[in-house]
Amino acid sequence: MGYIELNVLNNQSSLAMGIDLGTTNSLAAVWRDGRPVILHPEGKSGSVPSVVHFPADGSQPKVGREGRDHAAAAPERTLFSVKRLMGRPAADVQGELARIPFPTSEGDDGVLRLNIDGREFTPQELSALILNRVHDHGCRALNDEKPDRVVITVPAYFDDAQRQATRDAARFAGLDVLRIVNEPTAACLAYGLDQEKSGNVVVYDFGGGTFDVSVLSIADGVFKVLSTAGDTHLGGDDFDAALVGLIVEGLAGELSEEELKDPGFLTAARLSAERCKHALSKDPQAELHMVLAARGVTFHRTVTRAEFEALIEPLIERTIDSCRRALSDAGLAPDEVNEVVMVGGSTRVPAVNAAVESFFGRIPHTELNPDEVVALGAAVQAHILIGGSRDMLLLDVIPLSLGLETVGGAVSKLVMRNSTIPCSVTEGFTTYADNQTGIDFHVVQGEREMVSDCRTLAKFQLKGIPPMPAGMARVAVRFHVDADGLLTVSAREESTGASTRVEVEPMSGLSDEEVERMLLSSVEHAEEDFAVRRAADLITEIGTMRTATERSLDGVREHLDRETLEDIEEALKAAEEATSADAERLQALRDELERATLPLAALLMDDVAKAALSGKRLEDV
Amino acid sequence: MASCPHCGAELETPLGCGACLSPLEVETSVDPFALFGLTPSFSIDGEELRTRHLKYSRWIHPDYFAADPELRALAEINTGLLNGALESLEEPLRRADHLLKVRGGPSESEVKDMPQAFLMEVLEWSEVLDEARAAEAGTPPREAAFKLKPSLDEERTARIQTITGLLEPLPESGSEALTTARRELNAVRYLDRALRELESLRLAEAEAR
Numbered sequence: 001m002g003y004i005e006l007n008v009l010n011n012q013s014s015l016a017m018g019i020d021l022g023t024t025n026s027l028a029a030v031w032r033d034g035r036p037v038i039l040h041p042e043g044k045s046g047s048v049p050s051v052v053h054f055p056a057d058g059s060q061p062k063v064g065r066e067g068r069d070h071a072a073a074a075p076e077r078t079l080f081s082v083k084r085l086m087g088r089p090a091a092d093v094q095g096e097l098a099r100i101p102f103p104t105s106e107g108d109d110g111v112l113r114l115n116i117d118g119r120e121f122t123p124q125e126l127s128a129l130i131l132n133r134v135h136d137h138g139c140r141a142l143n144d145e146k147p148d149r150v151v152i153t154v155p156a157y158f159d160d161a162q163r164q165a166t167r168d169a170a171r172f173a174g175l176d177v178l179r180i181v182n183e184p185t186a187a188c189l190a191y192g193l194d195q196e197k198s199g200n201v202v203v204y205d206f207g208g209g210t211f212d213v214s215v216l217s218i219a220d221g222v223f224k225v226l227s228t229a230g231d232t233h234l235g236g237d238d239f240d241a242a243l244v245g246l247i248v249e250g251l252a253g254e255l256s257e258e259e260l261k262d263p264g265f266l267t268a269a270r271l272s273a274e275r276c277k278h279a280l281s282k283d284p285q286a287e288l289h290m291v292l293a294a295r296g297v298t299f300h301r302t303v304t305r306a307e308f309e310a311l312i313e314p315l316i317e318r319t320i321d322s323c324r325r326a327l328s329d330a331g332l333a334p335d336e337v338n339e340v341v342m343v344g345g346s347t348r349v350p351a352v353n354a355a356v357e358s359f360f361g362r363i364p365h366t367e368l369n370p371d372e373v374v375a376l377g378a379a380v381q382a383h384i385l386i387g388g389s390r391d392m393l394l395l396d397v398i399p400l401s402l403g404l405e406t407v408g409g410a411v412s413k414l415v416m417r418n419s420t421i422p423c424s425v426t427e428g429f430t431t432y433a434d435n436q437t438g439i440d441f442h443v444v445q446g447e448r449e450m451v452s453d454c455r456t457l458a459k460f461q462l463k464g465i466p467p468m469p470a471g472m473a474r475v476a477v478r479f480h481v482d483a484d485g486l487l488t489v490s491a492r493e494e495s496t497g498a499s500t501r502v503e504v505e506p507m508s509g510l511s512d513e514e515v516e517r518m519l520l521s522s523v524e525h526a527e528e529d530f531a532v533r534r535a536a537d538l539i540t541e542i543g544t545m546r547t548a549t550e551r552s553l554d555g556v557r558e559h560l561d562r563e564t565l566e567d568i569e570e571a572l573k574a575a576e577e578a579t580s581a582d583a584e585r586l587q588a589l590r591d592e593l594e595r596a597t598l599p600l601a602a603l604l605m606d607d608v609a610k611a612a613l614s615g616k617r618l619e620d621v
Numbered sequence: 622m623a624s625c626p627h628c629g630a631e632l633e634t635p636l637g638c639g640a641c642l643s644p645l646e647v648e649t650s651v652d653p654f655a656l657f658g659l660t661p662s663f664s665i666d667g668e669e670l671r672t673r674h675l676k677y678s679r680w681i682h683p684d685y686f687a688a689d690p691e692l693r694a695l696a697e698i699n700t701g702l703l704n705g706a707l708e709s710l711e712e713p714l715r716r717a718d719h720l721l722k723v724r725g726g727p728s729e730s731e732v733k734d735m736p737q738a739f740l741m742e743v744l745e746w747s748e749v750l751d752e753a754r755a756a757e758a759g760t761p762p763r764e765a766a767f768k769l770k771p772s773l774d775e776e777r778t779a780r781i782q783t784i785t786g787l788l789e790p791l792p793e794s795g796s797e798a799l800t801t802a803r804r805e806l807n808a809v810r811y812l813d814r815a816l817r818e819l820e821s822l823r824l825a826e827a828e829a830r
Binding site: 224 | 649675678682683684685700701702704707708824827828
C-alpha cells in the first residue's frame with residue numbers, strides 16, 4: 001500500500017501553474033526560486049494568442065501563434081476572442097456573433113454552439129483548446145514537468161455563468177482547477193510582493209475584451225478587495241472596432257453591404273486596425289492599410305492620434321464611470337487612494353493612461369509588464385494554494401448581488417455585491433396558501449430591483465412540505481458562494497422533523513452530465529479523428545506503392561516466377577479498392593501488398609547492384 | 622470558553638483554532654456574534670470586528686487547506702459563515718435587523734404604520750428626486766435634490782441614535798421597544814433608498830461632465 005501512495009506522490013508535480021486566460025492572449029506562470037516567473041520556452045515569447053484556426057482540409061485545429069499565422073490568409077476559418085462568448089446566451093452576444101465566421105445556434109441548455117464543419121463546439125470547448133495550448137507551452141519551459149493543478153484568472157466582473165463556463169473549459173482541458181481568481185486581484189498580488197505595502201490600491205485592468213476596476217485595502221499581507229466594478233464587454237477589441245468603422249466607411253462605395261458584413265472581411269479589417277492601433281501608441285500618426293487581393297480592393301488612410309482618441313473617448317469615459325462606482329462602493333474619495341496599478345494591454349494607449357492619471361490625481365504604476373502581471377499574480381495564488389506560503393492572503397468579493405424572486409417580480413437580495421467570499425447566508429421563507437406543499441424559487445444575479453432586469457441563474461421547486469396553514473411552514477434558503485465566486489443554493493423545510501433538501505447548481509450553462517457526456521464524446525472524437533487521419537495516410541501510401549510496383553514490374557517481369565507474379569497482381573488488384581475503406585482494412589491491404597512485392601524488391605535491389613557493378617547507368621536498369 | 626478538540630487551546634471562535642490553525646465542525650445556526658466571540662449587542666467596535674475578521678480568516682481560510690479535500694470543505698463552510706456573519710454585523714442597519722429577528726421582534730413587512738408626518742416628508746423628497754431624475758445634469762432640479770443630502774444624513778444619524786437607545790441594552794423578547802425599533806428601522810430604509818438615489822444621481826452628474 002505504502003508503495004502505491006508513494007507512487008501517487010511522485011506523479012504529482014510539486015508545482016501549480018497560474019494561467020491568465022485572456023481575450024486576445026493567454027499566458028502561464030509558476031512560482032520558482034521565491035518569485036513568480038512567466039513560462040516561456042527557450043527563445044520564445046510566453047504569450048499564446050487566444051486564437052483557434054480550423055484548417056479547410058479538416059485536419060486538427062491550429063491554436064495560438066500558429067492559429068494566428070493562418071488568420072490573415074483564412075480569416076473565414078479563424079476564431080478570435082472566444083472569451084467574449086463564455087457563459088453568455090446568444091441573445092446577449094448578437095454583436096459578437098456577427099464576426100463569428102461559422103454558423104451558430106443555441107442549445108436547450110442556453111449554451112451557444114458553433115457549427116464548424118458539421119461538428120458542434122461550445123465556447124467552453126474552444127477555450128479548452130486554448131487552455132491546453134498555453135498549458136503545453138508552459139510545460140515545455142518546465143522541461144516537460146506537467147503541473148495539472150492550475151489557477152485560472154477571470155475578469156472580476158464575470159458573473160456566475162461566465163465563471164462556471166471557465167471552470168468547465170478547464171475540465172475539458174483535463175486541468176485540475178485549484179481556484180478561479182479575479183484578474184485585477186491577481187495583478188495586485190503580483191504588485192504587492194516587492195514592497196511591504198499597506199493602504200488603498202486601485203487596480204485598473206483594461207484588457208482585450210474586458211474592463212475591470214477593483215479597490216483593495218492591503219494590511220499585514222492580507223489583500224482585501226473592498227469593491228469591484230467593470231464591463232465584461234469593453235476592451236481593446238472595441239478600439240479596433242472603432243478603426244474598422246473607418247475602413248467600412250471608406251470602402252462603402254466599392255464593396256456591397258453584404259461584403260462589408262462578411263466575417264472574413266471583418267476579421268481581416270480587424271487585424272489591420274490592430275496594427276494601426278499599436279503604432280498609434282508610439283507615433284503621433286499611423287497608417288490604416290488593408291488589401292483585399294481577391295476583390296482587387298485596397299484601403300489606405302492615415303490616422304492621427306488625435307483622431308483615434310476622439311473615436312475612443314466615449315469608451316475610456318465608460319471605464320472612468322466604473323472607477324467612480326467602485327470608489328463609491330468602497331466608500332473612498334479619489335484622493336484616499338494610495339496607489340493605482342495599470343494592468344492589461346489597453347493601458348498602453350496613452351489616452352487611457354492620461355484619463356486614469358487625471359481622475360485619480362496620481363501617476364499610475366506601470367513598472368510590471370501589463371500583459372504579464374495577471375499571470376504572475378495567478379502563480380502567486382497557486383503557490384499559496386499548494387501550501388507554499390501563509391504570509392499572504394487574498395480576500396476577494398462577489399461582483400454582483402444574488403437574490404430570490406419575491407411577490408410581484410421583485411428581487412429580495414440575499415448576498416450583496418462586494419461581499420467577501422466564500423459567503424453563506426440563510427434566509428427564512430414561508431408558504432402563502434393553506435396546505436401549500438411546494439415553493440418555487442427563482443435565483444437571480446444583478447443589481448436591479450426587478451427580476452426581469454436581472455440574470456436568471458436557476459429555478460427550482462422545494463417539494464414535500466407537509467400540509468399546514470399558510471405562513472406556518474418555515475423554509476430556510478441557504479446561499480453559499482464559494483471561493484471561486486460560484487453559487488450553490490439549498491432549501492430546507494424546518495417546522496417539522498422531516499426536512500427536505502434540494503441542492504441546486506446554477507442552470508445557465510452546461511450541467512455536470514453534459515460536461516461528462518461532452519468529455520466522453522471529445523475523447524471518442526479524438527479517436528475518430530485519429531482513425532480518419534490514419535486512413536488518409538494509408539491511402540496515400542498504398543497509392544505510392546502501387547505506382548512504384550506497376551512501373552518496376554514491366555521491366556523485370558521475365559525475371560519473376562509465375563507464382564510471385566500472380567501474387568503481386570492479386571495484391572495490386574485488391575489495393576485498387578483502397579479508396580474508402582476503414583483504417584484496419586487499409587492496413588491489411590497495405591501489408592499484403594508489401595508482402596507480395598518483397599521478391600520484386602529483392603530482385604530490384606539485386607538488379608541495381610548488378611547494374612552498378614557492370615558500370616551501367618542506373619536509369620538503364 | 623470551549624477548547625480545541627485537537628490541541629486543547631482555548632477557543633476565541635467556534636469556527637477554528639488559532640493555536641493549531643485548524644477549522645472546526647460548527648453548527649450552521651450559530652449566532653453571528655458568537656462566531657466573532659462577541660456577546661450580542663447593538664453597539665459594537667467596528668474596528669475590532671474587522672480586526673477579528675482578518676485574524677480568523679488567516680486561521681481558517683480555504684486557501685490554506687487546498688491540499689486536503691475534507692479540511693478544505695470545512696474551511697470553505699466556516700469561512701462562508703464568518704463572511705456571512707460579517708455581512709450581518711458590520712453595517713448598523715443590518716445588525717439591528719438581525720437583533721430584532723433573534724429577539725422575536727416584528728419583521729419589516731409586519732410594521733406598516735409609519736407616522737403621518739414622516740410619510741409627508743417621504744412624499745416631499747420623492748417629488749424632488751422624481752423631478753431631478755427627469756431633469757438634465759447641472760439644472761436647478763438636480764441642485765435642489767443635492768441640497769436634500771445634509772438633512773437626510775442628519776435625520777439618518779438621529780434615527781440610528783434612537784435605535785441605539787431602544788436596543789441598548791437589548792430589550793426582552795416581545796417588548797414594545799422591538800416594534801418601535803422596527804418602525805425606526807423602516808424609516809431608515811426609506812432614508813437609505815433616497816440616499817442611494819442621490820448617490821446614483823451624483824454619479825450620473827459626474828458622468829455627464
